[in-house]
Amino acid sequence: MGWDNEALPSEAQNGNTSRDTGHTRLQELGYKQELKRDLSVISNFAFSFSIISVLTGITTLYNTGLNFGGPVVLVYGWLIAGAFTMFVGLSMAEICSSYPTSGGLYYWSAKLAGPGWAPFASWITGWFNIVGQWAVTTSVDFSLATLIQVIILLSTGGKNGGGYKASKYVVIAFHGGILLLHAILNSLPVSWLSFFGQLAAAWNLVGVFVLMVLIPMVAKEKASAKFVFTHFNADNEDGISSKFYIFVLGLLMSQYTLTGYDASAHMTEETKSADINGPRGIISSIGISIVVGWGYLIGITYAVTNIPYLLNTDNDAGGYAIAEVFYLAFKSRYGSGVGGIICLGVVAVAIFFCGMSSVTSNSRMAYAFSRDGAMPLSSFWHKVNKHEVPINAVWLSAFIAFCMALTSLGSIVAFEAMVSVATIGLYIAYAFPIFFRVTLARKSFIPGPFHLGRYGVVIGWIAVLWVATISVLFSLPVHYPIDDQTLNYTPVAVGGLFILTVASWILSARHWFRGPVTNINS
Numbered sequence: 364m365g366w367d368n369e370a371l372p373s374e375a376q377n378g379n380t381s382r383d384t385g386h387t388r389l390q391e392l393g394y395k396q397e398l399k400r401d402l403s404v405i406s407n408f409a410f411s412f413s414i415i416s417v418l419t420g421i422t423t424l425y426n427t428g429l430n431f432g433g434p435v436v437l438v439y440g441w442l443i444a445g446a447f448t449m450f451v452g453l454s455m456a457e458i459c460s461s462y463p464t465s466g467g468l469y470y471w472s473a474k475l476a477g478p479g480w481a482p483f484a485s486w487i488t489g490w491f492n493i494v495g496q497w498a499v500t501t502s503v504d505f506s507l508a509t510l511i512q513v514i515i516l517l518s519t520g521g522k523n524g525g526g527y528k529a530s531k532y533v534v535i536a537f538h539g540g541i542l543l544l545h546a547i548l549n550s551l552p553v554s555w556l557s558f559f560g561q562l563a564a565a566w567n568l569v570g571v572f573v574l575m576v577l578i579p580m581v582a583k584e585k586a587s588a589k590f591v592f593t594h595f596n597a598d599n600e601d602g603i604s605s606k607f608y609i610f611v612l613g614l615l616m617s618q619y620t621l622t623g624y625d626a627s628a629h630m631t632e633e634t635k636s637a638d639i640n641g642p643r644g645i646i647s648s649i650g651i652s653i654v655v656g657w658g659y660l661i662g663i664t665y666a667v668t669n670i671p672y673l674l675n676t677d678n679d680a681g682g683y684a685i686a687e688v689f690y691l692a693f694k695s696r697y698g699s700g701v702g703g704i705i706c707l708g709v710v711a712v713a714i715f716f717c718g719m720s721s722v723t724s725n726s727r728m729a730y731a732f733s734r735d736g737a738m739p740l741s742s743f744w745h746k747v748n749k750h751e752v753p754i755n756a757v758w759l760s761a762f763i764a765f766c767m768a769l770t771s772l773g774s775i776v777a778f779e780a781m782v783s784v785a786t787i788g789l790y791i792a793y794a795f796p797i798f799f800r801v802t803l804a805r806k807s808f809i810p811g812p813f814h815l816g817r818y819g820v821v822i823g824w825i826a827v828l829w830v831a832t833i834s835v836l837f838s839l840p841v842h843y844p845i846d847d848q849t850l851n852y853t854p855v856a857v858g859g860l861f862i863l864t865v866a867s868w869i870l871s872a873r874h875w876f877r878g879p880v881t882n883i884n885s
Contacts, residue, residue, distance in 0.1 A: 642811075
């Protein structure tokens with residue numbers, strides 16, 4: 364396991380950078396260099412790290428963790444999900460090192476499944492990947508729109524002080540405005556995106572450390588270490604009493620957060636020495652996120668003293684747990700919650716950067732998928748502008764994310780079902796190429812500079828089995844008794860995506876889609 368210098372071109376070993384190894388490998392795979400290769404390993408890492416964004420995921424689903432298991436699930440569930448996520452990431456990094464292209468997962472599946480299965484494997488992986496990415500962008504930007512609404516509510520006196528609570532139409536307008544800004548930023552040259560990506564990573568790192576220390580330090584009432592590390596919250600209004608069942612449901616917060624690191628793969632055609640730095644981006648973004656996220660969870664949970672109140676929709680933040688924690692910490696100390704609102708602003712900026720990087724990853728996936736003719740109007744989405752940015756794919760990704768959020772106007776249940784694709788759907792896309800690598804390509808896979816050696820197959824199987832496990836666990840009911848408003852529609856959403864993907868293959872795509880198509884001679 365590790366880095367194989369013998370796998371590097373001789374000029375890279377000798378320190379000659381006149382010929383980029385990622386560029387060379389891309390040509391060997393049959394693709395032109397159409398995007399500007401200007402990103403460093405730091406920039407590649409930054410995109411994945413800012414999409415994982417522990418401030419985004421933990422803030423968004425902290426309520427879920429508190430409700431299902433509380434501190435025990437938050438502290439130990441994070442480590443469990445983090446460990447298995449690293450197995451998935453290691454397997455993806457190994458494959459990325461061999462196939463550093465913007466297509467990422469769907470290209471890997473095509474190469475690893477073999478000639479007979481390549482078109483279908485590529486088709487199903489690609490559609491799960493791109494729809495999952497669109498769902499991630501939707502959920503991230505919608506969570507920012509919701510947080511902005513909570514900040515406004517607290518700034519105008521809170522729920523109990525007659526504060527202004529925005530309607531669902533105002534929230535969707537916020538969501539649209541955020542996406543517009545993200546599309547504009549992603550239309551800039553990649554050098555600008557590199558700067559914003561590194562700024563995003565720095566903001567997330569500094570923000571996490573500041574908040575994990577500041578919030579418990581400011582709070583007058585603090586939880587004990589025993590509470591933080593041993594308290595299990597089995598009290599919920601969802602009719603669930605089994606502690607194991609509760610623990611499993613609480614894992615969703617951690618697994619939802621630890622996703623999106625495939626961005627490092629989608630940015631490889633713009634990354635220097637991508638066969639080396641792409642894998643580094645994947646592994647480092649997961650590892651650092653696990654460490655800083657755990658510290659953030661522990662720090663914030665030390666300021667938790669009354670779980671039922673934090674989850675109560677009648678509190679000042681309308682039941683938004685972390686917002687209430689921040690607000691109460693400063694209010695208890697200084698008689699005003701302004702400091703807490705400023706801290707929420709720090710989180711909001713982190714979420715904004717997360718959404719920006721998510722659109723970047725989306726657009727590169729759409730660019731690569733359309734380059735191979737898999738999307739309607741592929742020639743249009745595949746175009747790049749004078750700055751070598753896939754401009755049409757950028758605006759397509761923002762538009763679809765806006766349309767997906769419109770389901771929230773009809774039913775929040777429908778919206779949550781659609782967004783569930785962001786976790787399970789995306790992880791299924793992660794598992795496909797890993798599964799092909801440990802089965803059909805077990806003996807034929809040729810590793811790149813980064814490889815797992817003899818442990819590759821074992822680690823790959825652990826990754827596949829973990830994805831299969833969470834796909835079942837997160838499809839379980841989360842409320843009893845079950846009715847149309849409490850049913851977990853995750854299997855409906857993911858199953859619907861699977862049926863549509865397979866049906867489109869059988870009825871149409873199998874007649875014309877041949878998987879990744881080289882363009883080196885076109």
